[in-house]
Amino acid sequence: MTQSKTTAERVKEPIPAAPAVSTINDVARLAGVSIKTVSRVMNNEPNVREETRTKVKDAANLLKYRPNLLARSLAGARSFLVGLLYDNPSSSYVIDMQAGVIARCRESGYHVLSEPQDSLAPDIGRAIASLLATIRLDGVILTPPLCDMAVVLDAVEAAGVPYVRVSPSLFPGRSALVEMDDTLAAYEMTKHLLGLGHKDIGFLRGHPEHGSSHRRYDGFLKAMREGGLEPRPAWIKQGQNSFASGLEAGKALFGRGGDLPSAIFASNDEMAFGVMAYAQQAGVRIPDEVSVVGFDDTPGSMVIWPHLTTIRQPVTDLAYAAADMLLSRAHVDDDAPSFTDARRELPFELVARDSVRAV
Amino acid sequence: MTQSKTTAERVKEPIPAAPAVSTINDVARLAGVSIKTVSRVMNNEPNVREETRTKVKDAANLLKYRPNLLARSLAGARSFLVGLLYDNPSSSYVIDMQAGVIARCRESGYHVLSEPQDSLAPDIGRAIASLLATIRLDGVILTPPLCDMAVVLDAVEAAGVPYVRVSPSLFPGRSALVEMDDTLAAYEMTKHLLGLGHKDIGFLRGHPEHGSSHRRYDGFLKAMREGGLEPRPAWIKQGQNSFASGLEAGKALFGRGGDLPSAIFASNDEMAFGVMAYAQQAGVRIPDEVSVVGFDDTPGSMVIWPHLTTIRQPVTDLAYAAADMLLSRAHVDDDAPSFTDARRELPFELVARDSVRAV
């Protein structure tokens, strides 16, 4: 009550009746043209005299006019809204994905609706159908594991909404997609270890339901065999992509005495962290006694000590590319491949840090 | 070309002309009532005979009718859209925040627009004004550091959009807000260490621009002094909330020989990770020689070994509460405190793990 304007006073003031936002009518009046002409100018359509265009632009600037997105949506064919559907346990994956989608959408004046979904829910198909009926999204981006679920794809297709999948494992060719080459990345990581003299390499397989788990294992096997090596069954462990399963594998590998591999390739970072945690507990020095590498380059890989050698997935770039495919879809001419066939592959990066040493 | 329905064939099919979504008119016709009555039923308004209500609901179900959100927005006073504005380097913070906001919004049929902002951009005020003019959001949630920027608050207020701030440090009383008690949390963490026999406690201060950094330091000081202890200046280090600054502090603390504190309170997890990384490098065993605690309970605190004792911020709950304040604002009666004065405080949790031992 003693400040220049207290909260109580502010509250007493009449609620500023939705601060007069100017509309297309205001601009048309000020510029002395029809609203149709204003519409043409705002949408950069042709067939407006340069002089008229300037007049309208000046009026719009003066009135700080911003076309109402909702009105444009209702009247027109586009909603300027893209949906990002996800159900992924990794915060960094989702945030990086979201950042890429939003970046591309902003370039075209689109906004992004974040729609987490429960991929385990039995009615996920209906949930998505309901979402798409309520809001006419101009496009949808699907990430794992949603992008591999038939009910999800069915629902989106039934609603007639264009969509792009990021890193799908199933239904190739069913939709536009962006991805990186998991197999090649695992292959190169294995080559990296081989190149440093490692021969006794263990491998932690990822969640068996994830397509990438199999691709990564394939890449590992390919490189080993090209090097004339056959992986030792006792050093191949099945994990679940979780820290706990990495810890478990570490126990199995280090706990029993017996031979130790000289390097362990965990097919995602979380499992690598688990292995490293167990190693530290068991007094196995990394990388001096055993080298460890991961896959994903999650933020934790720079937090853990030694910093983890891993594969960087271009998550933000994948997301940007996915949004780009969605938004530039209209411009495809007849000779170009169809939207559904579109596919972009982005490069990964092997990030060599401190968890590996040469033998 | 050999499968039951190839991509190429699917593309040739006429594009399913925006799969006939049913409208309020369709429902009204089928139910034999006016659209106004359908509207009443869909919005659970009173003054509809039970029989009519049932008739309309049946028709709506049959047609799988979903009110078009954009049309509702344009015609009515609400957009059913809430904006989450953020600019925070922590993925997990943003994702947890987003999850809480979305959870509450879904309960009321609202959707969430994720709008990352560049808090360093000179025109951030205009960017936000433009956003709010383009889409009439029903509310906005502001997180640090945006919630402490006058230009941001000015822009939102000028647009007349209700907003709630999460964990603001500045301008108390200027808006509705939710927060936890940083000072008390740091106080209790310090008491926890004292209770385990620690007296020589070092402290890593957070980024000086963050209000929480000062509150956490205050809580630490208070507990120390209540215990009759004065912190040793050489053990108080200024950090930046980053892993690197924690590493730096670790070097300053462990590198020089001389006395070691028995415990180090890093005022966020990232800095704690840095300290632990340096300790491991320098051969200082944690917690045997030095205990370390953090603040925030980021995902990394369960990845690092030993697992970090820290303070869990109820981020998702804070976000849920913020959205709840926004959405339930209308129902406040005259006797209740005004929306602007509203303030909710949520409890934190001290999570004791393995990075501390008794002395």
Added chain:
DNA sequence: CTGAAAGCGCTTACAG
């Protein structure tokens, strides 16, 4: 308890 009319702010299709 129910409905006919007007209008939200735009775009579409059409006319000139």
Added chain:
DNA sequence: CTGAAAGCGCTTACAG
């Protein structure tokens, strides 16, 4: 090159 009319799918007053 420009505009008048209709309409997107709803809600808001208002009338009965």
